[in-house]
Amino acid sequence: MFKDPFSFKGRIRRLEYLITIILYCIVYFSLWFLTRGTTYGVEVFWSMFLVSSWIFLAQGAKRCHDIGVNGFYQLIPFYFFWLIIEEGIPKKNKYGLNPKGLKGPEETGKIRQNEG
Numbered sequence: 041m042f043k044d045p046f047s048f049k050g051r052i053r054r055l056e057y058l059i060t061i062i063l064y065c066i067v068y069f070s071l072w073f074l075t076r077g078t079t080y081g082v083e084v085f086w087s088m089f090l091v092s093s094w095i096f097l098a099q100g101a102k103r104c105h106d107i108g109v110n111g112f113y114q115l116i117p118f119y120f121f122w123l124i125i126e127e128g129i130p131k132k133n134k135y136g137l138n139p140k141g142l143k144g145p146e147e148t149g150k151i152r153q154n155e156g
Contacts (some may be wrong), residue, residue: 041055041059041104045099045135046095048097048101048111049102049133049135049136051103051133052099052106053105053106053128053132054103054125054127056139057099057102057123057124061096061120061124064093064095064096067088071088071089074138096125097114100120100123101114103123104110105127106128106129107126107127107129108135115140128140
């Protein structure tokens with residue numbers, strides 16, 4: 041989990057995306073609270089905000105890739121809710137392999153699911 045969080049290439053699962061959102065909120069509000077009223081607070085807050093926002097956007101782009109759309113879709117307001125609930129494409133797509141490690145019938149050569 042969290043393999044190459046700064047990269048915009050590849051695919052991630054819903055769980056990793058949800059954990060990213062939770063960690064982003066924790067970091068954001070912690071920084072806001074801890075740097076409030078200090079002389080260096082604005083600089084520290086914005087530098088950490090930029091780094092964490094980059095990670096958040098990269099993970100969002102990878103989640104968009106998992107459902108088969110371009111990463112710019114995450115800029116649609118409230119689209120992150122869809123990214124949390126929508127299941128990814130269960131086979132290889134143009135953005136990479138299935139992050140669950142499962143392969144579709146065209147990759148395994150098996151037509152029926154119960155074939156050994």
